[in-house]
Every structure is written in C-alpha cells, then in structure tokens.
Amino acid sequence: MRPYIPGKPLVEVKEELGLTEVVKLASNECPLELPGLVLETILKQATDLTRYPDGNCRILGRELASRLGLQTDCLLFGNGAEECIRLVAQAFLNQGDQAIIPKPIFDAYETATILCGAEPVMVPLIGYDIDLKSISAKVTEKTKLIWLCNPANPTATVFNKEAFDRFLAELPENIVVVLDEAYYEFVTDKNCPHTEHYLFKDDRVIGLRTFSKAYGLAGLRVGYIMAHPEVIKLIAKVKLPFNVNVAAQAAALALLREENFAKGHVELICRERERVARSLAENGLKSPVSQTNFLFVRLPGSGDEVFRELMPKGFIVRPGSIFGMPDHIRLSLGSEDQNDGFLKALDEALN
Missing domain, CATH: 3.90.1150.10 (Aspartate Aminotransferase, domain 1)
Structure with a gap:
C-alpha cells in the first residue's frame, strides 16, 4: 500500500x-x-466535552434531511468523507471481491478497497474525463463495487446524467455504485447527476458529501452518506459509535442554519x-x-x-x-x- x-x-x-x-x-x-456565530457555537460546546456526542447526529440529521428533501434515515454521518468511504468499503467488500476505480483519482478509494481484502481494478480516464463505458467493460463476476467521483478529483470534470443513467441500466443488479459528490455545491452544470435523484429509484447508488469544502469545516471533519434507508442500516453496522465529535456536529448545524x-x-x-x-x-x-x-x-x-x-x-x-x-x-x-x-x-x- x-x-x-x-x-x-x-x-x-x-x-x-x-x-x-x-x-x-x-x-x-x-x-x-x-463566521463569528460558528466560532461562538463551538466555544459553547467546550463546556460539555465530558459527555459523548450524539452517535447518530440526530439534530444535524433532521436539519440536513429537511434541506435535501429526504428522510433522516437516508443519512449516515462520518468523520469526514474519508471515513464514509471506509464505512462503505467495510460494509460491502470482502476478500476476493473486485472494486473498479477510475485513475487518476482521490486515492482513498483504493486504500479502502485494499484494506478490506478486495482487489482494486484501475480504469484510466479518457483525457480528463471518467469514461463510464470503459468502466462497464471492466465489470466481471467478481465486481462488487464501483467508485465514482463526480466532479472528479483531480481533473474537476463531470459526467452527465444521461451517461450515468445508461451506465446504471447496463450494470448488473448486484453491484454497488458510489457517487462521491464532495464538490456538489460548486456544480453549475444542470446536466450533472446527483444522488437524491436515485435513492428510491435505484438502491445501488450510494452518495458521499462533506462539510469540508463549501462549508469550510475541513479541520473538524464532518461527512455524510446518502442512501436508501435499508442500505444505510447495513452501513451503520460497521460505524464506530461516536465518530463525529461534539464541536463538529455543532459547527455543521450552525453553518446549515447560517446560510x-x-x-x-x-x-x-x-x-x-x-x-x-x-x-x-x-x-x-x-x-x-x-x-x-x-x-x-x-x-x-x-x-x-x-x-x-x-x-x-x-x-x-x-x-x-x-x-x-x-x-x-x-x-x-x-x-x-x-x-x-x-x-x-x-x-x-x-x-
């Protein structure tokens, strides 16, 4: 590694x-x-650091779900998007499985795959773009999961909704597709697919987002998984009990409310x-x-x-x-x- x-x-x-x-x-x-309001909120939490945080981030979850138009049971929070990546891998990848990964890309997907004993199958970009046809061509009976980053890191490009819909339609039903949308808030392309379009239409799609980028909380680590409630139940089985700390939850909630x-x-x-x-x-x-x-x-x-x-x-x-x-x-x-x-x-x- x-x-x-x-x-x-x-x-x-x-x-x-x-x-x-x-x-x-x-x-x-x-x-x-x-903003000062967020810093004040964090300082207030410092008086209660002898207690464990809410392991399910209930208040933050209700606020976020309301803004996304989702049920709270479609969300699971993590210590940054990196932990969310590990949780998905731990829930779905076993020894001998394969996970397909575009390359070059954020290397946390490959690391999480290897840690679970699975084999990373790397698929080169076409120019600067993730090519979904090339990824489909690499699917085998061992393929369990496909990691996608949209927009992509490091190239900053996106694939469109039509291409993603065709990709899903041709994909075997037993393969999980992770759509990492860490840069979701910066997307202006109206034809870019987003996780909430798929949660109840195709439960294979799992979305990842973060408070590190648009909300500026990289130092406190708050990420979240979006998926069908039954999928969230599966991933929750491998989550640590108190993975998002008190200050991180309070700051994320304050930033949601301070739009x-x-x-x-x-x-x-x-x-x-x-x-x-x-x-x-x-x-x-x-x-x-x-x-x-x-x-x-x-x-x-x-x-x-x-x-x-x-x-x-x-x-x-x-x-x-x-x-x-x-x-x-x-x-x-x-x-x-x-x-x-x-x-x-x-x-x-x-x-």
Missing part, C-alpha cells in the same frame, strides 16, 4: 523557507474565515474559477472546465519544478506527479487577492 501524501502544511513551509506569509492552494480548502457563509463562499469560488481559468488561458495554460473549487492546469514543463519554484514565493500548490500527470498542477482557488498573487508568482516561475 502507498501512504497518503497530504498537501504540504503551512507551518512546515514557513519553517523551511523562513516565510511569514504563505498561501496554501494545494488541498481544496475554504480560503475564508468562519449566507456557504452561499457567499460558493459564489466567490465560481466567479474566481472563471476569471483565473481565463487568465491562465490568455497565457497559453489550459485546464479542463472545472465544476469544483480547483483547477487542474497543464504546464509547458514539469509540475514538480513549478511547485518548487512557487514555494519560496509563498504559494503551495499540488504537483500533478502525485496523480501520475507530471506536467500538471492542481490549483485550489483562493480569494481574489490570493489568486492575483498566485498568477503573478506563476508567471515569474514559468519565466
């Missing part, structure tokens, strides 16, 4: 290079500070991804149309080299070599000022 390599931490870069200001654009995090923060954050990112992509294109640097809070940028040379050049200038990006695409970088979108600074630093690095 390969260890997960996280984006370089701010503290480490500051210490290594003696910098006081560093902008991290490597891990698709929120560039804004959380303006996430809305403003998403509007900023959607506006900036168009502007930054346009600026990069004017300088001959192409990226696929993004439906996320990041861009996957092709460079004229080595992404690792540009990554190293940018760090002393105070910018951390994700080199594409991690994903097997060494002439790319993945660029998280920051505030307008941060993005302007990055564009200037990138221009200097390339020259």
